[in-house]
Amino acid sequence: MRKMGIGIAALATSTLLLAGCGGSSTPTDTDSETDEAIDASGVTLTIWTDANRAPAIEAAAKTFEEETGGKIDLVQKNFEDIRADFINQVPTGNGPDITVGAHDFLGSFVEAGVIDTVDLGDAADQLEQVAIDAFTYDGQVYGFPYALESIALIQNTDLVGEDAPATWDDMIAAGTESGAERPFVINTAGQTGDAYTMYGFQTSFGAPVFVQDASGSYTSEVGMGGDAGTAFAEWLGENGETGTGYISTTIDYDINNELFASGKAAYTIQGPWAIETLTAQGVNIKVNPIPSAGGETAAPFVGVQGFYVSSQSANALVAQQFLTHYLATDEAQQALYDADPRLPAWKSVAEKVADDPVVAGFLASAANGVPQPSIPEMGSVWELWNTAQVQIIKGADPASTWTTMVSDVESAIG
């Protein structure tokens, strides 16, 4: 008996493990039981969210629970895990009914067949069109968008004042004149490369990652090649480590923010999520649109956050109702903004918060922006794209490195 103790504990653990494997599907099972018992209180909606937005969704869920008697099971996950987990768990029947997500998940979700289309109903009138467009794939709306996010030029007003520089040269001149240690810093994610942050400069040369068709949808035709792309690559090389040195692979996210926050850099490019860090040491800032480096408008990527409905949801009706009746309200949208301040896509909330100069600055930058492509081909682009930029910044021949990258991308997407 004495020796058995350890063994039993082990067996108990393994049985627990087995129970855990099957246990996650319990919500679905309660649903099938409701087929006999006519009672809405048997309906359980499972919603995946990240920790930031959980309180806001919880508030909407409470109203829903009081009014319908249904139950909402809020599951907190790391935002980075949501995409892969949703794709893998929905087909097994263990996925949620609704998940929070970014619009660039859309392509892979459609490709995996894990999401259902959504009818936004009257809520569509209350939403910014760019947000709905971002959640549109091949002419169909697949989610309920609620927030935009975009990067912008952030400047230290004590050093360079509030005026937005129109061009890269203006910015560098003003930054140099200010006497700051560095006129400008930009995050390259260290040796990984960060084409996302660099994209505003790239588009100012007229070299979009994919060509957009007349309706604004991205085609799978790579737009980075040709003279425009080469011009951007040359510019990147000129300002890289072997050139002026304004763009360097020694700068990662934390170093970038530290240099700006400590007043050592006059300008940087960052998103709303970094504002708290950038101002933590008392620097006064102004948020402006990104200056043009190549002559055309600098158009950063605009990302959109929203909610997706699972294609395997046994509660599709309730899930749709929750989105269009309980989340599509001024209160719920305000709560979402308060819980996790992103630029609201919900017009009435957007108007309310537009007085905030930081929000207004990012909105102005987003107005120049283009939606981040959500087509599945995008998954093959990032890595090659980032790597080529790092190489050029480190001094590789810009034109040939860039051309090789473009042809690699073209062969990768087939």
Place this chain on the structure above:
Amino acid sequence: MTNPQGTTLEAAPPSPTDPQPPLSEPHGRRWNGLGWGFLVKLAIMAVINAFGVMGIIAAFQAEAWLILGAAVLLLVAADLVYFTKKALPLKYLLPGLAFLLIFQVFVFAYTAYIAFTNYGSGHVGSMEQAAQAAVIQGERRVDDSPRFPLSIVERGGEYGLAIVDDGEIKAGSADQVLEVVGQTDSTSAPKEVPGWNVLTINQVLAVQSEITSLRVPISDDPNDGSLRTRDGTTASVYLSTMVWDADAQTVTDTTSGTVYHATDRGLFTSDDGQSLTTGWVVNVGFANFVQLFTDPTMLEPLALVTVWTFAWAFLSVAVPFALGLVLAIIYNDERIRGRKILRTLFILPYAFPAFMSALLWSGMFNAEFGVVNQLFFGGASIDWLGDPWLARGAVLFVNVWLTFPYFFLVCTGAIQALPADALEAASIDGAGRFRQLRSIILPLVFVATAPLLISSFAFSFNNFTIIYLFNSGGPTIPGAPYTLGYTDILISAIWDISGVNGGRANYGLASALSIIVFIVVAAISALAFRQTKKLEEYQ
């Protein structure tokens, strides 16, 4: 508990001189009382059975038949083993066997299964789910269709939709084309529909999957579209363009007439080679293994990664072991003062969490802001993380720094456990210090540490943490797929290929590579263990 086995009453342990009951049977079999021990066993087994039954029910509800079978089997086995007297050895072996089954055999078998499929981006579900996705993707709202206020109705067990359209109440079902059934002045959802029973919202929720899949044709011509609802309170006209034929396994585009056939590649493909977006998981045989060895874009980076993996694993054992051994021999000398404090200081890196150290060192190796360049290289801009060879050197340095204290500890222990008489005999025979070291100390230390060296090799071979946290395997090999980098080892390459990190996922390919890595590590370990038997001849 003074009497945990509850055995004193019936069988006091016989003294050696006691000739009486010959111990023909093991002690455990002989005892059959109902003492405290039995009660404890009963309680623990009750808990195990409770969890087991819970697991079985959960597996049944999730329709996970494999897990269900395994759970039933394990539970029955546990009860049989612990409640009968037939299988005494198994009472000791079963827990271990259960672990082996769940954590080793099952995981390996599942990985092997995935390796023969195309599981990855675009191929995650079943064929039915892919067809369903095609139907969803092909069903579009008719552009100018208004949103009609809607009630869900029922007639003789058949569900239908009833809408108000311009003062008319219209109702229909899947088999009944939408027809005018009454008039109303209201513009809200019809509360009474002649010929139909209006369902309450609770009743609707109970049958929601039937309602969401219900399509009511608005006329006899299917090209006019059909009415559907998504939220149970409004309905719009939708036109479906994709039709799924489960028997023929085809999806037909009704607007162009194109027929997409299910193929053995897990895609619906038309005769002219066009495929629908969503695919499903199929068995692809050895395709993943073949791709690993033939795809030119994969082959070159993977060869680099493989060579580096072996170099990394070997150096990650050899260098720290050599360093640890030398330090252990030096600091074992009794003439050194403060040995205890110095030894403790040497072990410090080992006490740090490895992931913290990797992140810290990564920052310290930054070419511009890192402390390494600033302090040791006079502020020179040495690109530790960006140059392939420097990055390899840097990550190896970090791993040596992290692991040498382990070998220092092990070697110190081994040296202190050396038989003093052998050393004494050697020095009487006139062997000098170096001769003692070469002929006695080192061989004996090798015998003691060889199994550790082999397991360290296997561990370093798969040391994902350091590689991933230090530099994510960077710098990236230009043009390589899946961001494979110069310091990537096989296990971090598997991570990149699996796409867990974002980007395109290919679980099948990643699993195939895992299987190969497993075979390589197993083969090396087996060979190495065979070699160590030769060392044991010294003993």
